Amino acid sequence: MSICQLCHSSDISILQAKDSFTYKGRKIEFEVEYSVCNSCGREFIDSQQIQKNDATILNAKTFADGLLSSKEIQEIRQKLGLTQEMASKVFGGRVNAFSEYESGKIIQSVEMDRLLRLSSEFNQVFHWLIAFSGDTVGRV
Numbered sequence: 001m002s003i004c005q006l007c008h009s010s011d012i013s014i015l016q017a018k019d020s021f022t023y024k025g026r027k028i029e030f031e032v033e034y035s036v037c038n039s040c041g042r043e044f045i046d047s048q049q050i051q052k053n054d055a056t057i058l059n060a061k062t063f064a065d066g067l068l069s070s071k072e073i074q075e076i077r078q079k080l081g082l083t084q085e086m087a088s089k090v091f092g093g094r095v096n097a098f099s100e101y102e103s104g105k106i107i108q109s110v111e112m113d114r115l116l117r118l119s120s121e122f123n124q125v126f127h128w129l130i131a132f133s134g135d136t137v138g139r140v
């Protein structure tokens with residue numbers, strides 16, 4: 001629950017506005033979320049909304065890049081029956097990598113993107129990766 005820092009009212013409305021930016025020569029439109037205090041009219045973006053808006057922007061960029069969205073990465077990982085920690089060991093990357101991809105904090109590399117698509121599409125690839133990293137996966 002947000003509270004207005006100006007008048008300390010908790011009568012806050014959540015609103016959406018269209019915004020856009022240019023990324024690699026393409027105009028990308030997205031919705032930003034912000035708050036308005038109904039008592040004093042102050043507009044502000046709270047920290048949760050900043051995170052949410054950043055994730056929206058990041059997802060718009062991955063879409064423009066033709067990369068998997070954070071939700072698609074999560075779906076692939078779950079389909080493969082991996083926890084976020086296991087996924088990092090199987091596919092490589094830092095321990096936090098998948099929680100960061102899936103919360104929209106960072107964008108996966110093109111290499112990671114291809115590897116995830118391959119593993120999702122071809123079971124043999126995934127099994128090879130599991131076998132290759134098997135020793136470390138077992139210790140998660």
Ligand SMILES: [Zn+2]
Nearest residue numbers: 004007037040
């Ligand atoms: Zn206020």
